[in-house]
Amino acid sequence: MSKIDDAQKIIIDLGMPRAQQNERTALCILALVDIQEKDSWETAKNPLIGITPIMEFAFNQYHKKYAPNSRETFRRFSMHQLVEAGIAKYNPDDPSRPVNSPKAVYQISDEALSVIRKFKQYDYAETIQIFMKGGKTLSAKYAAEREQLMIPVKTKNGGEIRLSPGEHNELIKAIIEDFGPRYIPGSELVYIGDTGEKWGYYDIELAGKIGLEMDHHGKMPDVILYDKNKKWLVLIESVTSHGPIDGKRIIELKKLFAGIKQSLIFVTAFPSRAYLNRYLNDIAWESEVWLADNPSHMIHFNGSKFLGPYYQ
DSSP, rough: OOOOHHHHHHHTTTOOOOOOOOHHHHHHHHHHOOOOOTTTTTGGOOOOOOHHHHHHHHHHHHOOOOGGGGEEEHIIIHHHHHHHTTTTSSSSTTTTOOOTTTTOOOEEEEHHHHHHHTTSSSSSHHHHHHHHHHHHHHHHHHHHHHTSSSSSEEOGGGGGEEEEESSSHHHHHHIIIIIIISSSSSSSEEEESSHHHEEEEHHHHHHHHTTTOOOOOOOOEEEEEEETTTTTEEEEEEHHHHOOHHHHHHHHHHHHTOOOSEEEEEEEEEHHHHHHHTTTTOOOTTEEEEESSSTOOOOETTTTTSSSOOOO
């Protein structure tokens, strides 16, 4: 039997679903433990490795070539399930690394490594049984470690949601908890996007009241706030997601919210003035800029609308 066949047998023995009992997932296992065709399973290792290096390993060591656009298939349909089963760990070197980070890495778990090193040995079956008994607990443990690092965000009536970790969602938290109360006091939160999930929060009842229908195919802004007294719908982009609101983005948002009767306000949020300097040439006129590190000030991009003296 080839090492790929062996790895598929290990996957089955570890109780993985049929959808993962395939060559692709077997190659993931082999890359995770750095086992080449002539190696002994006893020499299995536990390097940190990303999706692209896993695919490169499959080609260099086993001559299995996958198209570059297969990265997501490896991630979603092999590595995700290995992590859920406690066979692999996700970002063990930095659990707070953002979900969409290009630096994301995986590592075989210590428990799974112990099993793999025993493959074809007399006590292999025993190590499998030990692993399976603690499998659910192990999966729950890894999920809990990730959950502890989630970013809590306060919502209305003392509620709280938790967003995946990362610079982007830290800025989202600041928008909701600092920008909103300062500049749109009494406003209601309609929607939050999240880098971990498509929608981090969506108040479907409020959206219905104001005639807002979410477009699953349209690119939503990162945060939507509603001021019922002024009839404002405030559309806020975090620059850390896809850049600032520029002229093209204004047109997209106006089309996306064309059926809304409320007045649209466009805001780009930046972590700092230094961050803003990178994008000054791109920011659209008739939009607003807010800096999280200078929360009591805003920058208004609209000619003479607010021209006049300041009184201390």
